[in-house]
Amino acid sequence: MNILIKGGRVLDPSRNLDADLDVLIEDGRVSQVGEKLKARGGETLDAAGLVVCPGFIDLHTHLREPGREDKETIATGTRSAAAGGFTAVCAMPNTEPVNDSAGITRAILERAAAEGVVRVWPIGAITKGSKGQELAEFGDLREAGCVAVSDDGRPVASSRMMRRALEYAKAFDLTVIDHCEEPGLTEGFAMNEGPVATWLGLRGYPPVAETIVVERDIHLAEITGGKVHIAHLSTAGAVDAVRRGKARGVRVTAEATPHHLLLTDQLVRDTEYDTSTKMNPPLRGDADRQAVVAGLADGTIDCIATDHAPHSVDDKKVEYDQAANGIVGLETAVALCLDRLVRPGLLELRQLVAALSTHPARVLGLPGGTLKPGSPGDVTVLDLERRFKVNPERFESKGRNTPFGSWQLTGRAVATIVGGRVAFQAR
Amino acid sequence: MSGFPHRHLLGIEALEPSDIQTILDTAASLKEILDRPIKKVPTLRGKTIVNLFYEASTRTRSSFEVAERVLSADSLSIATATSSATKGETLLDTVQNLEAMKPDMIILRHQSSGSPHFLARHVRPAIVNAGDGAHEHPTQALLDALTLREKKGRLKGLRVAIVGDILHSRVARSNLWLLSKMGADVVLCGPPTLLPPGIDALASVTHRIDEAVEGADAIMMLRIQRERMSGGYFSSTREFHIRFGLTEARAKRAKKDVVILHPGPMNRGVEIASEVADGPYSVILDQVTNGVAVRMAVLYLLLGGASEAES
Numbered sequence: 001m002n003i004l005i006k007g008g009r010v011l012d013p014s015r016n017l018d019a020d021l022d023v024l025i026e027d028g029r030v031s032q033v034g035e036k037l038k039a040r041g042g043e044t045l046d047a048a049g050l051v052v053c054p055g056f057i058d059l060h061t062h063l064r065e066p067g068r069e070d071k072e073t074i075a076t077g078t079r080s081a082a083a084g085g086f087t088a089v090c091a092m093p094n095t096e097p098v099n100d101s102a103g104i105t106r107a108i109l110e111r112a113a114a115e116g117v118v119r120v121w122p123i124g125a126i127t128k129g130s131k132g133q134e135l136a137e138f139g140d141l142r143e144a145g146c147v148a149v150s151d152d153g154r155p156v157a158s159s160r161m162m163r164r165a166l167e168y169a170k171a172f173d174l175t176v177i178d179h180c181e182e183p184g185l186t187e188g189f190a191m192n193e194g195p196v197a198t199w200l201g202l203r204g205y206p207p208v209a210e211t212i213v214v215e216r217d218i219h220l221a222e223i224t225g226g227k228v229h230i231a232h233l234s235t236a237g238a239v240d241a242v243r244r245g246k247a248r249g250v251r252v253t254a255e256a257t258p259h260h261l262l263l264t265d266q267l268v269r270d271t272e273y274d275t276s277t278k279m280n281p282p283l284r285g286d287a288d289r290q291a292v293v294a295g296l297a298d299g300t301i302d303c304i305a306t307d308h309a310p311h312s313v314d315d316k317k318v319e320y321d322q323a324a325n326g327i328v329g330l331e332t333a334v335a336l337c338l339d340r341l342v343r344p345g346l347l348e349l350r351q352l353v354a355a356l357s358t359h360p361a362r363v364l365g366l367p368g369g370t371l372k373p374g375s376p377g378d379v380t381v382l383d384l385e386r387r388f389k390v391n392p393e394r395f396e397s398k399g400r401n402t403p404f405g406s407w408q409l410t411g412r413a414v415a416t417i418v419g420g421r422v423a424f425q426a427r
Numbered sequence: 428m429s430g431f432p433h434r435h436l437l438g439i440e441a442l443e444p445s446d447i448q449t450i451l452d453t454a455a456s457l458k459e460i461l462d463r464p465i466k467k468v469p470t471l472r473g474k475t476i477v478n479l480f481y482e483a484s485t486r487t488r489s490s491f492e493v494a495e496r497v498l499s500a501d502s503l504s505i506a507t508a509t510s511s512a513t514k515g516e517t518l519l520d521t522v523q524n525l526e527a528m529k530p531d532m533i534i535l536r537h538q539s540s541g542s543p544h545f546l547a548r549h550v551r552p553a554i555v556n557a558g559d560g561a562h563e564h565p566t567q568a569l570l571d572a573l574t575l576r577e578k579k580g581r582l583k584g585l586r587v588a589i590v591g592d593i594l595h596s597r598v599a600r601s602n603l604w605l606l607s608k609m610g611a612d613v614v615l616c617g618p619p620t621l622l623p624p625g626i627d628a629l630a631s632v633t634h635r636i637d638e639a640v641e642g643a644d645a646i647m648m649l650r651i652q653r654e655r656m657s658g659g660y661f662s663s664t665r666e667f668h669i670r671f672g673l674t675e676a677r678a679k680r681a682k683k684d685v686v687i688l689h690p691g692p693m694n695r696g697v698e699i700a701s702e703v704a705d706g707p708y709s710v711i712l713d714q715v716t717n718g719v720a721v722r723m724a725v726l727y728l729l730l731g732g733a734s735e736a737e738s
Contacts, residue, residue: 190540195625199440201540201562201597204624272548273541317549319518319539321560 001420002026002042005379008052013354014361014370023052025377028419033371043422045415047381051349054357054369055087055378055418058330059177059255060152060231060305063089063120065111066104067096072310072398074108075115077330080308080397082424084331085413087378088119088368089308090360093130094153100125100136102144109145117423118416119378121147121366126165126176130154135161135168142172147364150177152231153280157183159216166226175227175253175364180213180238181205181281190321192265192282200269202321205282211237218245218252229363230254232307234281236291243300253363255305256292258329258336259403264289267403268320275316275323276403279309297347302359304352306333310399328399332390336404338382338411349384356380377420384411386426431728435554437543438563439604447572447605454573454717454724460497461719471500474730475530478504479522480557481537486691486715487557487566491534494722500730503530518542519549526550531730535559540597553729561595566725567690568601570718572609574710575645577717578686583610588639588681589630590616590673591649591698594623594660598690599649603630614639617649618671620660636671643681647688648673651698664697675702686710 005023022037064072081089093099105122112120124141128134130151138149149169156162156178165176186205191197193204214230218241221228230242233254245252265283277283295301309326316323341347361369368376390407392400416424431449460468476495480488495502532553535543540560547554558564576582587606593599593615606613613630616639622632633639640646651667661667687708695701
């Protein structure tokens with residue numbers, strides 16, 4: 001597929017590039033980035049006044065297929081990704097069945113090839129059935145197309161198993177993504193532990209239950225030489241642990257979600273137990289939130305990831321402690337970060353683009369994250385001035401579970417190009 | 428109209444001191460009906476109230492039922508063991524079905540904190556919280572306040588010790604809100620395992636019961652559940668009684684005219700010694716009577732005025 005993206009501000013953190021240039025994509029790959037390029041057949045997209053970035057990659061998406069197609073499918077999930085500006089999503093393995101074997105990985109990739117509108121990079125399970133007992137077949141998973149392993153949603157409780165996973169994964173150059181949670185400290189939790197949970201009478205998840213597992217994983221990565229990526233980091237202690245781990249050369253990377261960057265547990269009280277504020281890890285207190293923002297700004301946290309977790313209305317329209325954990329994020333993440341992090345000056349635009357493209361590609365060794373000629377023709381085009389109101393009823397995702405409904409935001413992705421083909425264009 | 432500015436009673440937190448005053452004054456004036464030979468007034472005739480109890484309760488449920496009968500409301504009580512909840516029906520489905528029978532009010536006792544707020548968002552009838560998880564139990568705090576006001580003539584400036592399992596207690600939270608709003612001075616006491624994080628923002632906290640009861644005008648003892656031992660919250664009921672229980676000797680450290688409250692059901696010999704529970708300062712049975720008066724006031728204020736005007 002050919003397309004010429006003309007007259008935009010090209011922002012490519014992988015090459016320290018920030019200039020008004022054209023981008024030409026031919027046969028699905030970036031062929032040239034330069035001035036006054038000419039289209040040789042194919043479409044032209046006028047990007048005057050817009051920002052042209054390497055395609056955004058979400059490291060943390062729950063597509064729910066196979067097994068829970070009532071919540072999301074590969075078709076709806078990838079449409080949702082495109083609408084939010086993502087050209088690729090990494091699909092977490094906690095489907096039904098769990099993606100713990102090559103056959104399931106291949107089935108996901110076949111479905112993605114047939115119905116997906118953005119790239120789908122499957123993540124395999126660390127343990128069979130994500131039960132924490134026996135390692136999954138990492139070699140087979142890698143060969144079938146998995147780009148990492150994770151037991152997301154079911155934290156690896158056993159330190160022994162985590163150690164073995166980090167060691168074994170080295171043979172296949174796989175990164176181990178861990179959902180860091182010490183289950184002994186979080187049993188029955190409904191929200192963050194602290195004054196708000198105390199007032200609401202809800203069981204708390206203390207921030208240290210995350211922090212101590214992050215510390216553990218970093219120490220295990222250090223002695224094994226394995227690569228660990230900390231999923232949805234949400235505490236000041238975890239930021240500190242990653243910062244110290246990186247300083248001494250441990251192969252550790254981390255991601256944070258827009259909701260942990262922008263919201264606090266006070267919202268549970270302000271919304272009087274609205275279940276769209278319930279997720280795992282839970283919204284934290286403001287000191288933790290600010291530490292996560294600071295960790296993103298100083299590079300301790302490499303990536304912004306959505307933890308897109310669609311649920312049906314039935315799973316959320318119940319008592320707070322009975323409600324499912326998770327919110328959808330693909331269609332709000334980029335706009336929220338532009339409006340609430342870049343606009344107030346907490347993060348430079350270049351940093352945001354890196355955290356959404358170059359860094360996620362580097363963390364898992366994925367193609368993309370750059371506009372270097374020869375790279376995949378994946379481009380996200382931003383309009384920093386476009387105003388819009390979040391309307392969950394119009395999401396491409398099947399999930400409506402978001403605490404950001406009715407938020408008025410300025411700035412969003414207006415075009416998503418995957419392999420030179422326009423997967424989404426805002427009207 | 429009564430001029431009570433709320434449609435529901437979900438918790439004490441949302442009430443203004445003037446609202447609390449109104450409820451207590453109304454309860455005090457309605458209480459007299461309970462001493463009449465014919466304990467019935469037509470105030471809520473034609474109003475339908477559903478008592479929906481998802482947790483076992485003797486005191487609270489019968490107290491609401493008596494209040495409903497005295498005010499001539501038509502009422503219906505549903506306990507979870509006999510309801511469709513046991514067949515897997517969701518709370519909202521159950522309540523929407525009840526709603527279709529056009530009740531004016533639903534009194535809800537439920538183990539999930541926030542469930543009355545959830546219902547208030549989705550159904551039409553007035554919702555009264557009769558205890559939600561570890562969150563609030565507003566009518567309990569109101570009946571405690573009525574009892575204190577009767578015995579002490581005021582709430583402002585009283586020193587009140589609340590002792591026991593604060594962590595799991597909705598009674599403690601509602602009382603803390605109410606007493607703080609009305610200008611009382613609250614001290615909380617229990618083992619650190621049973622004090623929730625951040626609670627010290629609104630009250631002073633101590634782990635020594637002798638300190639807590641020193642000079643107290645009132646002592647409120649909370650129930651200790653034996654199941655908590657397996658969660659590692661305390662070591663034995665024997666040690667709890669010795670270290671945190673209210674004994675006669677300890678009660679003597681309080682003011683001479685101290686009153687001792689307990690929301691029930693009591694564990695004699697654990698959080699409270701029998702001599703204290705049955706002693707002269709115990710107002711535990713006054714609490715029960717005032718429970719009916721306070722619930723009459725709440726029903727009247729949320730449903731009342733209009734129907735009187737019509738009739």
